[in-house]
Amino acid sequence: MDRVTAASQALKRLVDSPVSVMEVCGTHTVSIFRSGIRSLLPPELGLVSGPGCPVCVTDQGEIDCALSLLDRGAVVAAYGDMFRVPGESGSLASKRERGFDARVVTSAFDLLAMAEGDPVKEVVFLAVGFETTAPATAALLIEASRRGIRNLSVLSFHKRTPPALASLSADPGLRISGFLLPGHVSVILGHAPFSFLASDRGIPSVIAGFDPEQIVSGLVDIALQLHSGEAALHSVYGRAVRPEGNRRALELMDRVFESRDSCWRGLGPLAKSGLALRAEFSGFDAEKRFELKPEQGRTPPGCRCGDVLTGRITPHECPLFGSACTPASPTGPCMVSAEGTCGAYFKFSRRGGGPR
Ligand code: SF4
Secondary structure, eight states, X not given: OOHHHHHHHHHHHHOOSOEEEEEOOHHHHHHHHHHTGGGGSOTTEEEEEOSOOHHHHBOHHHHHHHHHHHHTTOEEEEEGGGGGXXXXXXXXXXXXXXXXXXXXXXXTTHHHHHHHHXXXXXXXXXXXXXXXXXXXXXXXXXXXXXXXXXXXXXXXXXXXXXXXXXXXXXXXXXXXXXXXXXXXXXXXXXXXXXTHHHHTTOOOEEEOOSSHHHHHHHHHHHHHHHHHTOOXXXXXXXXXXXXXXXXXXXXXXXXXXXXXXXXXXTTEEEEEEEEEEOGGGGGGBHHHHTTOOOOOOOOOTTOOHHHHHTTSSOGGGSXXXXXXXXXXXXXXXXXXXXXXXXXXXXXXXXXXXXXX
């Protein structure tokens, strides 16, 4: 018997009343679908997807800020998934088709050559994502500062994961029984920022990698904790996650960023859930340079991404799913990204809902 099958049998023995486990990371969501894990779980064990897709949680008002800079003649660069996310006046992709200078980058360091190659242009990096991408933005700014580049700035819409989990775990309407915590973010942050989930909120929490064995091991660990009535923070990600995290990445982030309030799609404004540039790097701050004030954006009519991102509904419960909203013509960001919950459901489970 392989480990996944053995673990699924253990889950069937352990889980005999309804429990709801949130897999926080979009990569977990995709791996769960791809591996067919849902079909091996007891019907009482529901999996709900969380706000772990960086493109999806970027508020529409933040996207509108980036679009407004194109209107003002700046070059706006972003990672590819951001390009098709709709804002009020289109998307970066549609604006590029209309002749605006929006560019896809695969690395934050691409911005250095872009800015140095065209010194009369203002080059702006739309920097989104969690603690996984923020260190690269920090390294970019340290290097840009060292080189004395003056036409480069960053719209820092990076998000911090722990405040989002604090919000979700305090929501009495969600009743999350356990958290499958994001592996990549935990590699950077280590254990401590997530320990409150078990110690303060009493919710079993397990850091897991992305292969099926690790995911079911994490679920068994959560089920064992629920069975015993004792919540703890564990890791089944082996040596990839050190309890202290990645010191080099943490130092980079700490040198360049400080926490600030930030607006999340689905969760709204959350205290200290974003990353702003420290005063030493304020010359690279696009919000200051262009006098921008991001405001909470309007959700596209009918789109229920906010409810999907907080596990309140599955994508099938959105009336636009698979009709007005498809990967080829997305209405909301959850259908755009490779890690978006709606995109994963569309690709892997169009006909069946699968257990919650
Ligand atoms: S199916 Fe489309 S419109 Fe509905 S919640 Fe998902 S992304 Fe938004």
